[in-house]
Amino acid sequence: MAASEKAVSASFMEPFKDILVNYLMPEKCYDEFFLNFNFLHVDCLKIIISKGLGIGIILGSVLVKLPQILKVIGAKSAEGLSFKSVMLELLAITGTMAYSIAKSFPFSAWGEALFLMLQTVTIGFLIQHYKGSTVKGLGFLVIYFCLVAVLISPLTPMSVVTTMQASNMPAIIFGRLIQAGTNYRNGHTGQLSAISVFLLFGGSLARIFTTVQETGDSLMALSYIISSCCNGLIAAQVLYYWNVSPAVKKKAE
Structure with missing residues (x-):
């Protein structure tokens, strides 16, 4: 030229x-x-696709659980949502966030964890609130954010953060299995938001590529592979119970 x-x-x-x-x-x-x-240029195309996906995932994560939050508030009920599942999901999200900060990974590689954490902890509070345990819900918020502050501070050894990230895999599996079991026992998905479920599934799939490309961290990549499989299970249940609502289920019984 x-x-x-x-x-x-x-x-x-x-x-x-x-x-x-x-x-x-x-x-x-x-x-x-x-x-x-x-x-x-192949290498540069990979970088741009990865960065673009990462930014898209982060932007999407700002709203990914908003439909779930609005659905719970609108119904004034958290029926069908498992608090234990939410706690295990928070463990996985918090582990990823603390591990990424400790490893100084670029924000585009993990930023959605921050927004997912804020939305998930809100759902946890709402579950307690609509069960009539608002004080317990407030206590949950205070304790959780204090723990997060300690985890991302220099006070926490890298070995602890790495162990948390490694524990993501069983936490994700058990958390999703608990939610899947709740859906199966109820015969419906309750106040579970289909939009949130499918966005989480798509986001975890895209994160497999961006994690390999931007961090090369096999532990994080494996976590997202397992997360995609588990989110896919919940998405399949949403499709299976698509025309079944709590009211219809109770009437049938």
Whole structure:
């Protein structure tokens, strides 16, 4: 490519360079795409796809459990939701967040854990609140956030954080199996939000690729593989019980 054409391209893209290099690609990939016009550079394409998916997952995670929260508040009931399952899910999310911070992974590789944590802990409180145990729910919030503050502080040894991340796998499995068992016993999915379930399933699938690409951490990748399988089980139940509601189930009985 002529030097003059490269100069024109560089001049046109200059206002966007800082944003692209800081958030989507390293400078070598910026040069490949916008100076050399090599849009089929495999390594750079992988980086951009991974970064784009990571940012998309984080943006989506801001709202992923909002339908679930609104459904519970709208019904003024947490029927069909298991508090034990929520606790195990929080253990897994918190472990991933603390491990990623300790390892200094880029925010695009784990940022959704922060938003999922805030929404999941809200659901945990709502379950207690609608069971008539609001004080217990408030105590749960205080204790949980105190524990999180300790975990992400320098006071917690790396070995403890790594152990937490390793415990994600059984926590995810048991948490999802508890929820699946609750759905099976009830014969319906209660106030479980289909939108939230499918978004979680899609997000965990995408995270397998981004984790391998951005961190190369096999422990985190395995956690997301297991999470995808377990989220897929709940998604399958949502489809199976699609036309069954608590009211219909009780009437049938």
